Amino acid sequence: MKGVRFLRKTKYILEFKNIVKTFPGIVANDHINLKIKRGDIHALLGENGAGKTTLMNILTGLYAPNSGEIYINDKKVKINSPKDSINLGIGMVHQHYKLVDTLKVSENIIIGSHKQKWMINNRVIFDEIISLSEKYGLAIRPNELVGNLSVGEKQRVEIIKMLYRNVEILVLDEPTSVLTLQECQNLFKTLREMKRQGKTIIFISHKLNEVMDVADTITVLRQGKIVNTLAKVDTNPIELTRMMFERETETITKNTLKDLQKAETVLVVEGLKALGDEGEISLNDVSFSIKKGEILGVAGVSGNGQKELAEVLTGLRPLVKGKIIIQGKEIREYKPIEFINNGISHIPADRIGVGTIPDFNCIENVILKTYRKQPIKKGLILDFKEANKIGEQLLNKYDVRISSYYIPVRLLSGGNLQKLILAREISCNHQLIIAVHPTYGLDVSAVNMIHKFFLEEQKKGVAILLISEDLDEILALSDEITVMYKGKLTPKQLRQKCSIENIGRAMMGI
Ligand SMILES: Nc1ncnc2c1ncn2[C@@H]1O[C@H](COP(=O)(O)OP(=O)(O)O)[C@@H](O)[C@H]1O
Ligand SMILES: [Mg+2]
Structure with missing residues (x-):
C-alpha cells in the first residue's frame, strides 16, 4: 500500500463514496459523498453530533464503515487500521490528545514512527524535530515531559508528530476548542504554511468565524448528511448558519412570554460603561434586565465585551458609568464580596485562574x-x-x-x-448565576450534566445570564436571547421569535 500516494497528482487527493456508518439507534454518517481537493484547507462544519468526527475516524482507520468506499488519488484503498492510514499519508490530531504524559516531547514524536530505530542518532532526530518546528511555526520544547505542557503546546506536539510521519493529509478535529485567541491565530498561520507546502488540511469545526477565516472550501454536515460543499468565496456566515441548523423546530417546554411577564425582576443594569484591559471601551451603554427563573442568552463571538460584562456584574471590574440593581437594591461597592452577598454566583470562563x-x-x-x-x-x-x-x-x-x-x-x-x-x-445562596462559556472545551457528558444543572436551577427560580459562543447552547437553554457585538447588546427577544439567521447576522455585525 505504501507508495500509492506518490503515484500521480490528481486534482482530488481524497474521495468518500457513499459512506454509511451506524451506531445502535443512530446513523452517524448517512451516504456521505465528498471530494477533497489537493492542497486545500477544507472545513467540515456542523453542530455537535453532525457526524464529523465519525467520518474522520473512518478515514483514519479507527472505525470500519458499514458500507462505502474511500479513494486516494483516484485509487480505491482499504483502511483497516490507523497504521494503514498513516501509510497512505493521512494523519489526525484528535480532540482528546493521544500523547504519553510520562515521556518527553521528542520521544512522543518518534514513537510508532517507521523512522524509530534504536541505532538512529538522537541528534539527527532532534534536529529534524527542530526544523519542522521552525518551518511551520510550531513552538515546542523537545526535552520537556509531555505531562508538563499546556494544551496548546500538546496540540503543537501532535501536529509535529504527524508532520514527522510526513503526512500529506492532516485532519484536525476541533483544534481551536482548547486554544486561546492568540494560539488560534498561530495555528491558522501554521495551517496556511502547510497549505503552501502542498499539504491538504481537513479542519473540523462548529465555529463559523474561524471557518470563514481559514478555510478554502467548506462542507456543512447536519444530522449525518452532507448539506452542501461550497467555496468560501461563494458563501457567507448567514447562509452557512442556515445550512448548519435548519431543521424541524423543536418544541422545548420553556417559559412563555406570560410566565416571564409575571415574574419578579432580579437584576437591572442601566447604561453600563466599562473599559477593557487595554483601556479601550469594552461596554458601551449596556442596559437589560433579568427576571426570576429566566435564562437570558448572550450570543456573540468572543472578544466583543462578554468577558468584561461578566466581570462588571461580579465585582471584578470597575464601572465607569451606569447602575447595577439587584432585587431592587443598587450596588454601590464594586467588590466581589458585595455581589456574592447579594446572591450572584459566577461560573467564569477561566476555570483555573479565576474559578x-x-x-x-x-x-x-x-x-x-x-x-x-x-x-x-x-x-x-x-x-x-x-x-x-x-x-x-x-x-x-x-x-x-x-x-x-x-x-x-x-x-x-x-x-x-x-x-x-x-x-x-x-452551595451558597444565590438568585442569579453569571455563566461564561460554561461548557467550552468539555466532553459531551459534562456538557449535558451542566445543561441539566442550569435547567434545575431555573426551575427553582434562579435567573441565569448565559454568555456563550455556542449558538446551540444558547438556543437550547435560553428563554430570551440578545447578541453582543462591539460592546453593545441588541434588544433581547423571546427564543421562539429568534431565527438563526437573525442571530447569525447580529453576531457578524451585519
Ligand atoms: N462510538 C460511538 N458509539 C455510539 N455512538 C456514537 C459513537 N461515536 C459517535 N456516535 C454518535 O454518532 C453521532 C455523530 O457523532 P460525531 O461524529 O462525534 O459528531 P460530531 O463530531 O459532528 O460532533 C452522534 O449522535 C454520536 O452520539
Ligand atoms: Mg466531533
Whole structure:
C-alpha cells in the first residue's frame, strides 16, 4: 500500500463514496459523498453530533464503515487500521490528545514512527524535530515531559508528530476548542504554511468565524448528511448558519412570554460603561434586565465585551458609568464580596485562574464560599471535619471524578473542574448565576450534566445570564436571547421569535 500516494497528482487527493456508518439507534454518517481537493484547507462544519468526527475516524482507520468506499488519488484503498492510514499519508490530531504524559516531547514524536530505530542518532532526530518546528511555526520544547505542557503546546506536539510521519493529509478535529485567541491565530498561520507546502488540511469545526477565516472550501454536515460543499468565496456566515441548523423546530417546554411577564425582576443594569484591559471601551451603554427563573442568552463571538460584562456584574471590574440593581437594591461597592452577598454566583470562563485556586485541594476549593459561615465556622474556629464532610457530599453529588478529593485542583480535567465550580456556586445562596462559556472545551457528558444543572436551577427560580459562543447552547437553554457585538447588546427577544439567521447576522455585525 505504501507508495500509492506518490503515484500521480490528481486534482482530488481524497474521495468518500457513499459512506454509511451506524451506531445502535443512530446513523452517524448517512451516504456521505465528498471530494477533497489537493492542497486545500477544507472545513467540515456542523453542530455537535453532525457526524464529523465519525467520518474522520473512518478515514483514519479507527472505525470500519458499514458500507462505502474511500479513494486516494483516484485509487480505491482499504483502511483497516490507523497504521494503514498513516501509510497512505493521512494523519489526525484528535480532540482528546493521544500523547504519553510520562515521556518527553521528542520521544512522543518518534514513537510508532517507521523512522524509530534504536541505532538512529538522537541528534539527527532532534534536529529534524527542530526544523519542522521552525518551518511551520510550531513552538515546542523537545526535552520537556509531555505531562508538563499546556494544551496548546500538546496540540503543537501532535501536529509535529504527524508532520514527522510526513503526512500529506492532516485532519484536525476541533483544534481551536482548547486554544486561546492568540494560539488560534498561530495555528491558522501554521495551517496556511502547510497549505503552501502542498499539504491538504481537513479542519473540523462548529465555529463559523474561524471557518470563514481559514478555510478554502467548506462542507456543512447536519444530522449525518452532507448539506452542501461550497467555496468560501461563494458563501457567507448567514447562509452557512442556515445550512448548519435548519431543521424541524423543536418544541422545548420553556417559559412563555406570560410566565416571564409575571415574574419578579432580579437584576437591572442601566447604561453600563466599562473599559477593557487595554483601556479601550469594552461596554458601551449596556442596559437589560433579568427576571426570576429566566435564562437570558448572550450570543456573540468572543472578544466583543462578554468577558468584561461578566466581570462588571461580579465585582471584578470597575464601572465607569451606569447602575447595577439587584432585587431592587443598587450596588454601590464594586467588590466581589458585595455581589456574592447579594446572591450572584459566577461560573467564569477561566476555570483555573479565576474559578479555582490551583494549589488548593478539591475540598478547599469547593467550600471557598461557605467556610466563613455555619456550620463550618463555629464561633471563631473552623470545623475541619464538618468542612470535609460537606465538601465530600458536594463533590459526590456533582460527580467530580478523581482518585482523591485531597489533591490540588490543578490536576483535574476540564469537565471535573467545571463540575467542582458548579458544586461550589450552588452551595451558597444565590438568585442569579453569571455563566461564561460554561461548557467550552468539555466532553459531551459534562456538557449535558451542566445543561441539566442550569435547567434545575431555573426551575427553582434562579435567573441565569448565559454568555456563550455556542449558538446551540444558547438556543437550547435560553428563554430570551440578545447578541453582543462591539460592546453593545441588541434588544433581547423571546427564543421562539429568534431565527438563526437573525442571530447569525447580529453576531457578524451585519
Ligand atoms: N462510538 C460511538 N458509539 C455510539 N455512538 C456514537 C459513537 N461515536 C459517535 N456516535 C454518535 O454518532 C453521532 C455523530 O457523532 P460525531 O461524529 O462525534 O459528531 P460530531 O463530531 O459532528 O460532533 C452522534 O449522535 C454520536 O452520539
Ligand atoms: Mg466531533
